[in-house]
Amino acid sequence: MEAVFFIFFFLIFGFIVSIFYKIISNGIIEKRKNDKAxxxxxxxxxxxxxxxxxxxxxxxxxxxxxxxxxxxxxxxxxxxxxxxxxxxxxxxxxxxxxxxxxxxxxxxxxxxxxxxxxxxxxxxxxxxxxxxxxxxxxxxx
The missing domain is CATH 2.40.50.660 (OB fold (Dihydrolipoamide Acetyltransferase, E2P))
Known part of the structure; x- marks a missing residue:
């Protein structure tokens, strides 16, 4: 039962980290595009x-x-x-x-x-x- 909890926990944690990564990288890309324009x-x-x-x-x-x-x-x-x-x-x-x-x-x-x-x-x-x-x-x- 503990193994299922840890797998579920790390899946949720990985999902949240990937969303933050996507938001931050999109912001950086947008800023670079604006700077080059x-x-x-x-x-x-x-x-x-x-x-x-x-x-x-x-x-x-x-x-x-x-x-x-x-x-x-x-x-x-x-x-x-x-x-x-x-x-x-x-x-x-x-x-x-x-x-x-x-x-x-x-x-x-x-x-x-x-x-x-x-x-x-x-x-x-x-x-x-x-x-x-x-x-x-x-x-x-």
Whole structure:
């Protein structure tokens, strides 16, 4: 009976170790790919901002609930010429400086967000329909 327990224990232990190995190696591979990618700057419009609230609750030894809350901030940018969308997770201070429907230049490196610079001439650009040329704008309802 002890042999079955040890076999079962080592199978579970090996499974858990392999999952941790896979998670860590995927993170390292992703970081290397991001580091090797070129830094690009493209014209975009901000199409969506979202905040996800995460809460964790646990019971401590004194029967009090311990809870913690954190937020994940994501912004989706759409390339003005191709319509390709890029979504990035960022911190709250960067998130707060960007407004939906902003037009500007996104600087990024594969899946790594660097910056967004608002195009100061975008207000005139949006109001003058003749200057839009062949740019396509998508309006989501």
């Amino acid at each position: 070129p830094i690009l700057q493209i014209p975009v419009v901000v199409v969506e901002k979202r905040v996800k609230t995460n809460t964790s609750t646990s019971m401590n030894d004194d029967n009090y609930n311990d809870s913690s809350t954190w937020h994940t901030y994501k912004i989706t940018f759409e390339h003005l010429h191709t319509g390709i969308r890029h979504t990035f997770t960022m911190n709250e201070s960067k998130f707060d400086k960007i407004i939906e429907d902003d037009i500007g230049y996104l600087t990024y490196q594969r899946k790594r967000y660097h910056s967004f610079q608002r195009d100061e001439g975008a207000a005139e650009f949006e109001n003058d329909a003749s200057s839009r040329g062949d740019l396509q704008f998508k309006i989501e309802e």
